[in-house]
Amino acid sequence: MKKKLCILVLALCMTASVTGCTSKKDTTSNTGAETEESKNASKEETAQNDSQEESEEVTEDTRIVSVAADQMDQYIKLGKYKGLELQEDVQDVTDADVDTQIQINLAQNPVEVEDENAEVKDGDVVNIDYEGKKDGVAFDGGSAEGFDLTIGSGSFIDGFEDGLIGAKKGETRNLNLTFPENYQEEDLAGQDVVFTVKINAIKTTPELTEEWVKENTEYDSVEKYKEGVRKDLEETNSETAKNTALSNAWTTVMDSSEVVKYPQEDVDKAMKLFDDNLKEYAQQQNMEPEEFLETQGMTQEQFDEQSKEYAEYTVKQNLIVQAIMDAEKMTLVDERSEEAKKELAANYSVDDISALAEEFGQETVNQSIALTRVTDFILDNAKVTTSIKTDDDKQGLAVEESEDTQEDSNLETEDAEE
Numbered sequence: 318m319k320k321k322l323c324i325l326v327l328a329l330c331m332t333a334s335v336t337g338c339t340s341k342k343d344t345t346s347n348t349g350a351e352t353e354e355s356k357n358a359s360k361e362e363t364a365q366n367d368s369q370e371e372s373e374e375v376t377e378d379t380r381i382v383s384v385a386a387d388q389m390d391q392y393i394k395l396g397k398y399k400g401l402e403l404q405e406d407v408q409d410v411t412d413a414d415v416d417t418q419i420q421i422n423l424a425q426n427p428v429e430v431e432d433e434n435a436e437v438k439d440g441d442v443v444n445i446d447y448e449g450k451k452d453g454v455a456f457d458g459g460s461a462e463g464f465d466l467t468i469g470s471g472s473f474i475d476g477f478e479d480g481l482i483g484a485k486k487g488e489t490r491n492l493n494l495t496f497p498e499n500y501q502e503e504d505l506a507g508q509d510v511v512f513t514v515k516i517n518a519i520k521t522t523p524e525l526t527e528e529w530v531k532e533n534t535e536y537d538s539v540e541k542y543k544e545g546v547r548k549d550l551e552e553t554n555s556e557t558a559k560n561t562a563l564s565n566a567w568t569t570v571m572d573s574s575e576v577v578k579y580p581q582e583d584v585d586k587a588m589k590l591f592d593d594n595l596k597e598y599a600q601q602q603n604m605e606p607e608e609f610l611e612t613q614g615m616t617q618e619q620f621d622e623q624s625k626e627y628a629e630y631t632v633k634q635n636l637i638v639q640a641i642m643d644a645e646k647m648t649l650v651d652e653r654s655e656e657a658k659k660e661l662a663a664n665y666s667v668d669d670i671s672a673l674a675e676e677f678g679q680e681t682v683n684q685s686i687a688l689t690r691v692t693d694f695i696l697d698n699a700k701v702t703t704s705i706k707t708d709d710d711k712q713g714l715a716v717e718e719s720e721d722t723q724e725d726s727n728l729e730t731e732d733a734e735e
Contacts (some may be wrong), residue, residue, distance in 0.1 A: 331482070334446060342499070346462050357639075360388065376675055379648065379649035380639060381638060381639050381683050381684050381687050382578050382580060382583055382632070382635050382636055382639045382678070383582045383583050384580050384583075384636070386643045388641060389636070389639065389640050390577075391577060391578070392576065392577050392578055392579070392580055392636055393574060393575070393576055393577060393633075393636040393640050394574060394575040394576075394577060395574050395637065395640050395644070396569075396570055396572070396573025396574040397569075397570070397573055398570045398641055398695050398697070398698075399698045399699075400698065400699065400700060401566050401569060401570075401695065401698075401699045401700070402699070402700045402702075403562040403563075403565065403566055403699045403700065403701045403702070404562060404701075404702055404703075404704070405409055405555075405558040405559055405561075405562045405701055405703040405704070406558055406561075406703075406704055406705075406706040407551075407554050407555050407557075407558040407703060407704070407705055407706060408554045408557070408558070408705075408706050409554075409705050409706060409707045409708070410547055410550045410551050410554060411708065412549055415543055415546050415547050415550065417496050418546050418550060419525060419542075419543070419546055420548075423522050423523055423524075423525060423529075424548070425733045426523065426533055427441075427442045427520035427521055427522055427523070428520060428521065428523045428575070429518050429519070429520050430486075430518075430519045430520065430521055430579070433485070433486060434485065435485065435486070436482075436483050436484065436485055436519075437468060437481050437482050437483060437484045437485075437516065437519055438468070438470045438482060438521075439468050439482065440467070440468060440469055440521070440522065441467075441515075441519055441520060441521050442465055442466065442467050442468075442515075442519075442520040442521070443465070443466055443468060443481060443484075443516055443518070443519055444463060444464065444465050444466075444517040444518040444519075444520070445461075445464050445466055445481075445514050445515060445516055445517060446462045446463065446464070446514070446515045446517060447459075447460060447461060447464065447513065447514040447515070448460040448512070448513050448515075449510050449511070449512045449513075450510060450511050450512075451505065451508055451509070451510045451676070456504070456505065456510070458502075459510070459512070463517065464479065465520075466481075468481060468482065473592075474494055474495075474496055474497065474500075475494070475497075476492060476494045477492060477494060477512060477514075480492040480494075480514075481514060481516065482662045484516050485516065485519075486516055486517070486518060486519055487515075487516060487517075488515070488516050489514065489515045489516075490513075490514050490516075491511055491512070491513050491514075492511065492512040492513075492514060493509070493510075493511055494509075494510055494511075495507065495508065495510070496508050496510065500683070505677075522643070525539060525542075527539055530542045539720065544611050550620060555703075556601070558703070559696070560697075562701065563692055563703060565694055566692075566696065566699060567692055567695070567697050570637060570695065571633070571634065571637065574633070575636050576629075576632075576633050576636065579629060579633075580632065580636075583628075583632045583635065584628045584629065584632055585628075587628035587631045587632055588624045588625065588626065588627075588628045590628050591623070591624040591628065592624060595609065595610070595620065634688070635684060635687075637691075638684075638687050638688055638691045641691045641694065641695075642687060642690065642691060645694060647690055647691075647694070649683055649686060649687060653690060653693075654686055654690055657686050657689050657690060658670040658686055661673065661682075661685065661686065661689075661733050670682060678707070
């Protein structure tokens with residue numbers, strides 16, 4: 318979950334106001350005059366130096382800021398990022414939670430009603446053919462065949478879904494309706510229309526039975542299915558708690574770190590990205606940027622201020638990430654970063670990370686991988702306490718202690734056994 322580009326959008330999502338990481342080690346080669354002793358150095362040592370130089374050459378292009386490693390302290394003063402005390406409050410999974418999730422799962426797998434006298438009711442899924450006409454003439458986008466519609470979903474304009482309640486399979490109904498005054502299609506806004514709808518099939522939520530479980534899940538009994546659903550919910554709650562703790566940790570690191578000065582090149586680049594996004598949104602609406610801002614109730618001055626805030630936030634984040642990477646000797650091309658790239662590609666169902674770079678831009682992908690690496694590092698080096706949170710807000714017993722506490726406990730146990 319956290320490996321997706323959404324974690325990178327910790328910065329990029331600020332654009333919406335208009336839902337892991339790599340690092341780099343700065344290495345320097347020995348360029349001093351060779352002594353007789355150095356000339357007799359082993360070939361292995363020479364190979365290592367050559368490898369370091371190659372690493373430097375590769376990673377120099379993968380820094381996520383324009384600042385060199387030996388100049389970072391002129392731009393950012395890092396706060397504490399190791400040994401943070403984190404609390405993971407995992408929401409308990411109740412029987413009611415399991416039942417609710419099972420009902421959702423059942424509703425997502427409706428079965429066709431065989432009874433010819435069955436009538437459409439709220440919550441059913443109906444397969445329909447429909448045609449919409451205005452003044453007796455079919456209008457664009459108002460017709461479809463074999464469409465599955467959940468009654469009560471609010472997918473269609475008012476009156477459409479309610480107008481099908483009580484209908485039987487094979488029945489055709491004419492629905493006299495009126496489009497909302499604020500409908501997006503101006504030609505239809507506030508207009509009276511007639512939809513002719515034929516019911517092809519009625520599907521309803523099945524009952525939870527042994528047969529349904531065997532046909533639709535990987536389990537062979539209702540009991541085991543419920544256990545599986547509970548386990549999935551527990552894993553989801555655990556992941557949610559971990560991501561919340563990680564978000565809190567990152568906020569702590571951000572708040573405790575101080576920007577000495579902003580690298581202007583990076584700020585300009587971030588502001589350009591913000592501006593480019595505006596132009597893209599405007600183009601999608603066939604508008605000029607100024608027109609689009611007006612539809613958002615925003616002045617150019619307000620947009621410029623948001624652009625500056627976005628740029629400074631993004632650059633501060635990148636400076637912190639890069640500074641931690643430098644301090645911990647991480648790079649965007651080390652083994653763990655390569656693993657992060659593969660995971661990111663897998664989460665986006667692409668064969669290679671280059672596909673994401675083509676869609677989002679290489680810099681964006683680099684920042685995402687870098688942030689993933691750093692946040693993973695922060696979590697791995699934090700003192701984490703996990704507890705179960707119940708619905709009555711009472712904290713359960715801690716189910717997981719920090720790494721240091723666990724190690725001490727293990728040593729005490731071993732001593733006792735001896």
